Every structure is written in C-alpha cells, then in structure tokens.
Amino acid sequence: MAKDVGNKGVQSSNMGCTVCVPDKRINSLQPEAAQCLLNYFRRLQVEDLSFFYAVQLDSNGFTTNFFWRDGRSKVDYDYFGDVLILDKTFRIEEHNIICAPLWGLNHHRQQVLFGCAFLLNESTDSFVWLLETFMEAMDRHQPKTIFTDENELMVDAVKAVLPDAEHRIGIWYIRQNALKQLSALYMQPGFEILFNKCISDCQTEEEFESRWESLLERFDLSENPWLSRLQHGENIKSVFQIPKNENMGLLEFAQQYLEEVKRRRLEELDEDFQCNGTAxxxxxxxxxxxxxxxxxxxxxxxxxxxxxxxxxxxxxxxxxxxxxxxxxxxxxxxxxxxxxxxxxxxxxxxxxxxxxxxxxxxxxxxxxxxxxxxxxxxxxxxxxxxxxTKSAKCGVPYEYEQEMADEMKQQTVNLLMHKTLNVFTKSVAIEDSKKIAGDCLGKTLEQIEDVLRAKKADHLEMIDMSRGMI
Known part of the structure; x- marks a missing residue:
C-alpha cells in the first residue's frame, strides 16, 4: 500500500502558522535520493503485498517526509502496540535528515520495530503527518502509552493525533539532555546522585515531589526552564546502534533498517524456541x-x-x-x-x-x-x-477481540487476513517452516476450491430446477 500526500505547506515553528516554502533544495529531499528510495519501496511492495509506505510533499511538489513499514510490523503492532516509542535522535548527516523509528517491546522485552520515518524538519506539521500516517498504517489502533523526547512540538502533535494515549518522556532522553543542559552541575558533589534518585527511584508522587523540591532548592534551580518541564518516563535506549557514516544515503539507511529488523526478529524467534522447552x-x-x-x-x-x-x-x-x-x-x-x-x-x-x-x-x-x-x-x-506470556502471539490480539463483538463479519475477514499474514511472516525465517507453510496453504486452497465448486454445482442445479418449474 502506498500513499502520496501532496500540497502540504511546511510549518514554521517560529510563526506557528503554515506557509508556502519557495523552491530551495534545503527544504526538500534531493530528488535523486527520494526517487531512488521510492523505487526501492515499490520493489519491496511487489515482494510483500502488505508493505506500506507514504510520502509527504511540500507546496511545490517536493518530497519532505517518508514513512514505511513491512507486513510483519503490522502483525507485531497488533500484539505489542500498547506501548509505542518514537525515537528521533538519529540523523543521516549527508542529507541532514531525521531518522525516526517507531518501536515497542515484545513479550521478551526485546525491541520490536513497527516502522520508520525520514523527516526533513522538526515541526508540528511533520510530527502530525507522521503520527497520522502511522495510525493509518496500523488500522487506527491507538497505543495506550507513547514515549517521546521532550520536544514541545511533539507534545502538541501527540495531543492532536493520539488524544487517548498517555504521553510520557523517556528517562533515557532526560538523562541524555541533562548532560547537555546541566553539564556544569554534574561537577558539583551530590547533584548526579540526587538527580538520578528523582527520576529513577521514587515510588510515589509525594516522594518524587519532595526529592524534586530538595534538588531545586539545594542547587538553586527553581527558575531553570528545562527542569520545570520534566516528568517520569520509561528507561529506554535508542533502537539504533549503527555507527555514523557521513556517506550513508537514504537508500543505504533504509536497507540497514530492514537488516536490523530481520536481526531482531531472528533474536525473537530464538527466544521463542528457548521458552518453548529448549531452555x-x-x-x-x-x-x-x-x-x-x-x-x-x-x-x-x-x-x-x-x-x-x-x-x-x-x-x-x-x-x-x-x-x-x-x-x-x-x-x-x-x-x-x-x-x-x-x-x-x-x-x-x-x-x-x-x-x-x-x-x-x-x-x-x-x-x-x-x-x-x-x-x-x-x-x-x-x-x-x-x-x-509465552502465548502472547497466539490467538486473536486483544484489539480484535473487542471489535469482533461489534462488527463480526468484517472482523472475521480481518482475522483471516491476520492469521494468514502471521503464518507467512513466521515461516519465511527457516526453510523447513517455509515448506510446512507452503504445503498447508496448498492443501487449504484445494479444500476451499472444492467447497466453491460444490457450491457452484448446487447453485446451477437450483437454477435448472427453477427453469423446470416455469
């Protein structure tokens, strides 16, 4: 599935309004790189019919943002999309592009990738587009909790697109930014210990507020604007540990992303085997x-x-x-x-x-x-x-259980598609499992065709009987 979004203005964070941007290379992706990436996604879509990608264009028709996910990511999100992490800390230096993977945690607490985006800038427009596109790619199933960094424009985008989700700031982002924003304070005795206790070692809101007030008072930080915006979050790490390479282009990074996806899925498969009796x-x-x-x-x-x-x-x-x-x-x-x-x-x-x-x-x-x-x-x-649990990926995801009561017919179709896709994505990792899936699907197709032929024969017989009665 592909989606092109055109005629979108680029939002200015300074003015807070949508303006048309003149034709400048710095405000859009290089056409050659963008076209190369599009061609790559189209090839992937031929191999994976459930592959999804979307493109945002500026008012002049130039490419600004990309998002993509493969078919297996949709299945993973159905099971583990209650928690969503949007990580935009990685940049591709050659194009000055933000690489923003969206991911969660599976039943082994391993990182599971749901999709990835290339963003030209950090604006509310870009973040809203990304979250709206992600929701479309995931059948509009909102996460229960989303973790991001403390970007105020991101906060506005989450409120606009995911009003039912609980928005939290990741502790990893807080620690990373604290080193930048409060670097001088880390040299003062006791600051780092007290700061870490505030963000990682408080069981109640009262305890946090007490320690936080003590921190602000002891180090005279009551007027510090950055500290005043902080809140609790999950201790997460960046999903990418890829060394920075100034020569890495968009296509190369997209390819590395999919290789990372494969590697993590093999790790999950190995842990599944371990859980099912080998260890x-x-x-x-x-x-x-x-x-x-x-x-x-x-x-x-x-x-x-x-x-x-x-x-x-x-x-x-x-x-x-x-x-x-x-x-x-x-x-x-x-x-x-x-x-x-x-x-x-x-x-x-x-x-x-x-x-x-x-x-x-x-x-x-x-x-x-x-x-x-x-x-x-x-x-x-x-x-x-x-x-x-060990059976986290067995049966119907929770979201489908809730919806089938309301729209049984359509959700039955969705469930069949989900099961088929699940069989396909799980079987491709190992040759033996691929053969099992192929044999079973072949037999299933033969049985379905037998049923269809029988139904057709019954229908023709009823028509003949009706003609005989006229």
Missing amino acids: QVTILTSSAIERQAADIYTRTLFKTFQEEFLKCLSVTIEETASNETITTYKLTEEGQKESVVEFNCLDSRVACSCKKFESFGILCFHALKVLNARNIFHIPHKYVLKRW
Whole structure:
C-alpha cells in the first residue's frame, strides 16, 4: 500500500502558522535520493503485498517526509502496540535528515520495530503527518502509552493525533539532555546522585515531589526552564546502534533498517524456541505461584517476577485498617521505604503505592506478600498480561477481540487476513517452516476450491430446477 500526500505547506515553528516554502533544495529531499528510495519501496511492495509506505510533499511538489513499514510490523503492532516509542535522535548527516523509528517491546522485552520515518524538519506539521500516517498504517489502533523526547512540538502533535494515549518522556532522553543542559552541575558533589534518585527511584508522587523540591532548592534551580518541564518516563535506549557514516544515503539507511529488523526478529524467534522447552528456568521454591509464573511467563519476565517473589519472603506486613471489603496493609523491607497495599476481598484486587503493576505489568513483591497473607497462592487472572506470556502471539490480539463483538463479519475477514499474514511472516525465517507453510496453504486452497465448486454445482442445479418449474 502506498500513499502520496501532496500540497502540504511546511510549518514554521517560529510563526506557528503554515506557509508556502519557495523552491530551495534545503527544504526538500534531493530528488535523486527520494526517487531512488521510492523505487526501492515499490520493489519491496511487489515482494510483500502488505508493505506500506507514504510520502509527504511540500507546496511545490517536493518530497519532505517518508514513512514505511513491512507486513510483519503490522502483525507485531497488533500484539505489542500498547506501548509505542518514537525515537528521533538519529540523523543521516549527508542529507541532514531525521531518522525516526517507531518501536515497542515484545513479550521478551526485546525491541520490536513497527516502522520508520525520514523527516526533513522538526515541526508540528511533520510530527502530525507522521503520527497520522502511522495510525493509518496500523488500522487506527491507538497505543495506550507513547514515549517521546521532550520536544514541545511533539507534545502538541501527540495531543492532536493520539488524544487517548498517555504521553510520557523517556528517562533515557532526560538523562541524555541533562548532560547537555546541566553539564556544569554534574561537577558539583551530590547533584548526579540526587538527580538520578528523582527520576529513577521514587515510588510515589509525594516522594518524587519532595526529592524534586530538595534538588531545586539545594542547587538553586527553581527558575531553570528545562527542569520545570520534566516528568517520569520509561528507561529506554535508542533502537539504533549503527555507527555514523557521513556517506550513508537514504537508500543505504533504509536497507540497514530492514537488516536490523530481520536481526531482531531472528533474536525473537530464538527466544521463542528457548521458552518453548529448549531452555528450562530454575524454580527456587516449592510455591505454586512461582510454578505458575514459570509456566505462563516468558523467561525474561519470569526472572523479573521471580526477583519480586523472592523479595516478598523478607518483607514485614502489618494490617493498618479494615472494613467490610477493603483491608489496608503496611509493608516494610529492611533498610527500605514503606509501601501501602489495599486488598479488596470481593474480587482479590490489590493496589500498591509503588505502582509496579501499573507501570511494568508484573505484580510487585508488596502485592505478592499480601496475596500470600490472604492464602491466595496463584496470580489472579486480571494480573496476568497476555503480552508478557509465552502465548502472547497466539490467538486473536486483544484489539480484535473487542471489535469482533461489534462488527463480526468484517472482523472475521480481518482475522483471516491476520492469521494468514502471521503464518507467512513466521515461516519465511527457516526453510523447513517455509515448506510446512507452503504445503498447508496448498492443501487449504484445494479444500476451499472444492467447497466453491460444490457450491457452484448446487447453485446451477437450483437454477435448472427453477427453469423446470416455469
């Protein structure tokens, strides 16, 4: 699928309005490079019918922005698109172009690429175009959370295109920019330790606000404009570790991007094999809840769960309040801060002040301790996120489950297309699996043709019978 968007003005961030840009090479991609990239995408589309690319043109018809994704990326987004990271920290020096991959995390917490863009400039117009195009490429399924850098124009674009998504600033971006914006302060004793505690080691809003105020007061930063805009975020790293090459063009970078996509998919496939029996995890206790976690979670997520579970063995618990349905507990780990957990006896809901589950998707050791105290020796179903399990890519993605109730016929077609594409993209990695997929699809096609022939014969027979009755 291709999309060309023309007659778009280039927005001026200084004036805050859309203006027509005169014909200058610096305001558009070099025609030769743009045409070479378009030709490459068209060839890819012949090989992958679900390949999607889009182009934005300025008011003079010159290319300004590109976006593309392959068919497998659409499948990955269906399963793991609840969290979206837009990383625009990489530049292609030869063209002074921003390379902006959009990615997320799979069930192994590996980076999974959903698509990539070349942007000529950092403007609201460019960011809105990119997010709108991405939504079109992904059937308009909005992420629950999007992480970006702290660019104010990006903030405006997210509000305009993804109003239902929670917008967060990545901690990686904060640390990177802090080194630039506050370089002199890093030489002062205690600043770096306190700053890192503020952004990485606060369990509650109250604790963050207290430490933040202490930081601003101690180092006289109350009027610092950059610090005043910061907020919590996810600890993420740039998806690209490609060495900078001044001679690298758009086509070469697009090719390297797709090679990076292949490499990461092979890593995911390898980890899938490991999770499905070739590498066993070590269970350290006889607890049923630990065995359950080992059965359902991927190896990476089980290790995270296991760390939390082992911590709960050394934490003290004290009931502080109770009524007919809600019991409140205070939990304290030796040498650590206190946490508060509320337990609802009607539906076994646990809410912890550290908000580990809300931010990470795994129950914290405070909540696990309370469940144990309440004689609940399994993870309640509501606290098992499918995206972290071994079966994350099995069956119907959550989004389709919700929509099929409303539009059953159309969503059934979408589901069939999704399953077929999933089979295709998974099978191409290994020759044996490619043969299995080819044989099965061949048999399936023969059976479908048999059904169609039978239906056609029945239809013709009914026509003959009708003629005989006239």
